[in-house]
Amino acid sequence: MFIWNCYPKNHNELYGEYFAEYSVAKETLTIKAGGTFRQEVIFKGNNQTDLSEGKWQYKSDKGYILFDEHYMSILNGFGELNPDYKKPLKDSTSYLPVGKYFRCISIGTAENVLYLKKNKYSNFCVNKIFE
Helix, strand or coil: CCCCCECCCCHHHHCEEEEEECCCEEEEEEEECCCEEEEEEEECCCCCEEEEEEEEEEECCCCEEEECCCCCCCECCCCCECCCCCCCCCCCCEEEEEEEECCEEEEECCCCCEEEECCCCHHHHHHHHCC
16 A cells, blocks of 8 residues: 655645546646646546646645636546536635655545656556555
């Protein structure tokens, strides 16, 4: 079992591309300097692509990243497709945990959507999580 033992202390470590693949889609999440993000979702089966861009903040004292109302929550609380994923989350943010294990950085949870940072250690990270 792979255990995330800490979280990044500096928001600069978060910059880059992350990937996730789960039952209904695969995603690329790009965390940019300056506090913006880009989310690309490709749905399995029909290859429909949806894009979203918005703002993010990192709470380094807690190890959580906050996305504004433009973040698309593709899955509902039961791990199924959220039919309203395109609707902005008015007056709300998505609050996801950030984990770090050696050079592997993740955003989210394995129970729902787990984004892994793309780097030369990505295969190591995927193998450790799913072994």
